[in-house]
Amino acid sequence: MLGRSTEWRQGHLLTDESALALKLVPVLGTITKVIVITHDCDIPNDKEPYIEVIIGNIVEKLDGNFCNAKNPRKLHITFSNNTSGLDEPFCFEHNQKTIVAYQDFSKLAVIDKDYNLPKEQKSALKQWLAARYGRPAFPDEFEKRIRKHNTKKFSFEKEVYKIVRPKGEHVVGIFFDLHNSRSEDLPEGDPYELSIHVIYDSEIGAGAAREAAEQIAEEMKALICSLFGEGQAAMDIDLQYCDAMSDTSLTLADIRRLDQWRVEYISLQDDSAGDFLAPAAPL
Template sequence: MNSTQKFDREKAVEFGWNQCSVFNYDSSPELFKLLPPHLQNEANFYIVLSHPCSLLNYSLELEPDLEVATATPVAKADGNCTFGKNPRKLHLEIEQLALVVEVEQKNRLVIPRGEIASCAPLVATLTASTSRALITWTVNRYLSSAFPDEFERRISNKKTQLRKVFNSEVGQKCKAVYVVINESIKDLPDDESYELHIYFTLNRQNYALYDDEAEDTPDGFNSFLKRLTDLFEKINGTRLLSVNFQDDSKLTVAQVESPKLIKWNFDFLSIAAETPIERV
C-alpha cells in the first residue's frame, strides 16, 4: 500500500487492531508476507508494539510503520526471563491461546502499516497485565542500568548457580530485582568488595504467602533467600549485606526513582553491540 494513500482507520478499528494485538500466518497472511524471510515462520506469532495513536493514525505518510515483536512458542517459562528480568529476552503467556512465548529484542522489526486494514488479528490484544509487562520490558531496554564490569566479572563464575536460583519456583514469582550497591560505577581494586542489599519484589498475593510461610518450609521463600545468601558468600570480592522480599504494591515512586535503588536486569550475557530494529 502506497504511503500517499489514505489509511482506512475505521476498518482497522473494526477488525480489532490495537497495541499488543497478535497475528500469525493463518490470521494475517498479507502482513506475514511483509516480514523479513528469516523471521517468517508459520509456527511463530507476532505482537504489535506500536502505540495506538501511531497504529490507527489516518496518515500513512506521517505514520508508515507497524512495529512488531516476534514471539516464538516455548515449552515453559524460564524464571530468568519473566517480568522483564532479562533485558534481551522475555517469556510471557498469550492466555487466549494458552501458550508461553519467547520475545527477543533482536527480533523486533517494522513493516508497512497499511495492510492491517485488510485483515484481522488472531488475538485482539494481550491481557492488561501481560501487555504492560511487554511494553515496560521494551521501554526498559533504553533505561536499564549497568553495573561496573569488575562487579560483573566477579559474579560471572557463579552464573550457572545463580540461574538455577532465579529459575526456581520462587524465582519465577519474583517480578523484579533491585540492588543497593556501595559502588555502582567504578571498577574496584581486588582488595575492595562490592557491598550489596538485594530486594526481590512480589505481587501482593505472593508476598502474603511469603509473610505466612514457616521459616523451615522446603523450597519456600526463606529457602530461596538462604540459597542466594550462601551463594554470594562464595563469590570473592562481594558482600551481600541483606536480601529481602518486598511487596511491589508498597514501593513508592520515590523509591523506584531513587538513584540508590538500581533495577538489576538479571542478564549474564556479555554486553554486545546494540541490534537495531530491522526495517523492511
C-alpha cells in the same frame, strides 16, 4: 487506513492468515505468532511509515527467568485463549523484531480475537520493550568482581539462572543496591557493599510468590557468601543482606536508589544486554 477508531493495540496478535498475507510467516498451521509492539498512540497515526511487530512462538511452558521482563533479550508472557479458556505461554525475542509498511498493515492485518493479553502481561511487555534501550549498567569493577570465579564450567550468571528458573514467574525483579558506590570503580581491597531485594508480586499468588522469593533470596545469599565470604571475611563484595520484599513495599525512593539486576548480565564494555528498571513502566 487504521484511523482513530481502530481496534489495534500494542500486544494484539495477528491472525495466522494475515501474518501469511504480510509474508511474516512462511506457511499456516505452525506455532509461530506475530505480536504488534508499536505504541497505542502511534498505531492510528498515518504519518508513521511502519508498524513494528515481533515474530515469536507458542512454547510448552514458562521459564521464570524470562517472565516479568527479567531478561532484556527474551520475554515469556501468557495469553488467554478465549476459545479454549486456557492460558498459553508465548516466547518473543528482540532479534525477531521487524517492520511492516503502514499501508500494507492497514489493508491486510487482522486481529486474532482468539487471544487476549491480560493487563499485567501487557505491562511486562511494555517494560521489556523499554528495557532494550533504557537499561543502566553497574560499575565495570563490580561486574569484573561478580564474575571473578567464572570458569568454563561455572559462572555466576548461570548459577543465578538455576536459582531463579523454577519459581521466577512469581518474581517481579531482583534489585541490587550498591549504596554509595553505585557509579564507582572501587580500588582493590575495598569491597562493594551489596544489598539485594527479591521483589515478588503481592497480588498474583501472593502466598506462593512470597515463599518463592524467600527461597530465591536464601539461595542467592548462600551463593554470594560462598564465593566472596561474609562479614569481616568478605572479599571483593560484602553482602549486607538479601531479602524478599513485596512489590507494594517498594517506594519511589527505592526505585531511584536501586538497579534491577538481570540474569543476562553484561558490562559497559559489551554492547549486548544489561540491566534496566522502568520506574514509570506504563500499565
